[in-house]
Amino acid sequence: MNELKSNKWMQLPRDVLVGSDMLGKVADVCSDLQLGRNALIVTGQKTRGIAGIKVAEELEETGRIVQIHVSSSASMEEVENVMEIAREMDTDFLLGVGSGKSIDVAKLAATRHNVPFLSIPTAASHDGIVSSRASITHNGETTSIQASAPMAVIADTEVIAKAPFRLLAAGCGDIISNCTAVLDWQLAHRLQNVTFSEYAAALASMTANILIESADSIKPELESSVRIVVKALVSSGVAMSIAGSSRPASGSEHMFSHALNRIAPNPALHGEQCGIGTILMMYLHGGDWKEIRDALRIIGAPTTAHELGIEDKYILQALVESHKIRPERYTILGTGITPDAAEVVARTTGVIS
Ligand SMILES: NC(=O)c1ccc[n+]([C@@H]2O[C@H](COP(=O)([O-])OP(=O)(O)OC[C@H]3O[C@@H](n4cnc5c(N)ncnc54)[C@H](O)[C@@H]3O)[C@@H](O)[C@H]2O)c1
Numbered sequence: 001m002n003e004l005k006s007n008k009w010m011q012l013p014r015d016v017l018v019g020s021d022m023l024g025k026v027a028d029v030c031s032d033l034q035l036g037r038n039a040l041i042v043t044g045q046k047t048r049g050i051a052g053i054k055v056a057e058e059l060e061e062t063g064r065i066v067q068i069h070v071s072s073s074a075s076m077e078e079v080e081n082v083m084e085i086a087r088e089m090d091t092d093f094l095l096g097v098g099s100g101k102s103i104d105v106a107k108l109a110a111t112r113h114n115v116p117f118l119s120i121p122t123a124a125s126h127d128g129i130v131s132s133r134a135s136i137t138h139n140g141e142t143t144s145i146q147a148s149a150p151m152a153v154i155a156d157t158e159v160i161a162k163a164p165f166r167l168l169a170a171g172c173g174d175i176i177s178n179c180t181a182v183l184d185w186q187l188a189h190r191l192q193n194v195t196f197s198e199y200a201a202a203l204a205s206m207t208a209n210i211l212i213e214s215a216d217s218i219k220p221e222l223e224s225s226v227r228i229v230v231k232a233l234v235s236s237g238v239a240m241s242i243a244g245s246s247r248p249a250s251g252s253e254h255m256f257s258h259a260l261n262r263i264a265p266n267p268a269l270h271g272e273q274c275g276i277g278t279i280l281m282m283y284l285h286g287g288d289w290k291e292i293r294d295a296l297r298i299i300g301a302p303t304t305a306h307e308l309g310i311e312d313k314y315i316l317q318a319l320v321e322s323h324k325i326r327p328e329r330y331t332i333l334g335t336g337i338t339p340d341a342a343e344v345v346a347r348t349t350g351v352i353s
């Protein structure tokens with residue numbers, strides 16, 4: 001079935017807060033959304049101290065009962081653990097406080113337990129902070145599962161600016177990947193009559209282009225840089241909601257990143273891999289891959305396998321196998337590229353040397 005035809009329900013966050021000291025607004029947001037008394041926070045080992053405890057305290061001050069669960073992985077087992085705790089404490093809502101993994105676990109557990117979910121990222125490393133999808137590992141395979149969109153996104157720019165800059169640069173890679181995702185979507189529309197949304201595609205492309213033009217404003221430890229990136233991630237998330245699919249923000253470059261996650265012994269960050277995937281796939285599209293590479297370089301995101309910390313052989317293997325990741329999603333990779341063609345694209349773009 002056409003992956004987009006059945007999706008006519010656009011789910012968007014109701015409240016989006018981006019700015020300094022926004023963690024202090026969490027109780028106001030819960031009151032605004034009339035969220036009830038029992039709250040379950042899913043956070044990470046590191047991010048518990050960075051934001052998890054502060055969020056719990058803010059909620060407790062307004063008389064709410066709060067439980068914190070520290071999650072170590074984005075696995076289905078963890079989602080089930082969290083659902084069990086949610087049942088036991090009869091939680092009214094969940095909060096994902098931390099990086100992508102904590103947010104995904106909380107998002108899917110909340111969806112399955114049928115309660116609202118708030119997304120409180122401590123890093124702006126990808127657009128999952130706002131999307132209605134959760135990337136969860138099950139039996140060794142990571143799949144992107146449909147979930148409810150967060151009721152609210154609370155992005156504290158002060159907290160995010162203190163996170164390692166590598167995470168913010170990765171978020172930029174995830175946004176820039178909209179460039180090839182939209183080209184792939186247009187191609188699939190022309191060749192396979194896949195449903196295409198002009199609005200979603202225009203929003204996704206515009207978001208990536210604004211970020212490319214602002215590349216020299218993305219600097220470490222600056223809240224103004226964080227604001228640019230978070231707004232772009234929100235915008236990409238809205239594009240996916242309009243489309244009812246990740247199509248406007250995920251094409252062949254994401255398939256390359258997903259393939260690397262399967263193949264490379266130590267994969268890099270999602271957004272870093274997608275950024276390099278965008279250079280490679282833009283070359284295959286015959287587009288301006290140098291513009292993509294230069295923007296990533298200015299930002300300080302990796303543009304080579306060496307900077308990614310992944311051996312050249314895994315890059316080549318991932319390129320050859322990327323088309324198998326999501327066979328129903330037609331992209332520039334078509335039915336796959338040969339090992340020698342993979343070597344040409346990777347060497348010409350300087351991804352491998
Ligand atoms: N749901 C979606 O639509 C979607 C989209 C893209 C990626 N993902 C998934 O998200 C996950 C990747 O997320 P990620 O890139 O955030 O990586 P991650 O969740 O592995 O986090 C990376 C590291 O950043 C640290 N961190 C976060 N905030 C910090 C801070 N303020 N200070 C110091 N350290 C901090 C974490 O502790 C962690 O060690 C993957 O599982 C991926 O599949 C989901």
Ligand SMILES: O=P(O)(O)OC[C@@H](O)CO
Pocket residue numbers: 126127128133135144174246249250254255
């Ligand atoms: O559907 P996927 O490929 O998981 O993509 C979602 C998100 O990473 C897009 O930026």
Ligand SMILES: [Zn+2]
Pocket residue numbers: 126127174249250254270274
């Ligand atoms: Zn992504």
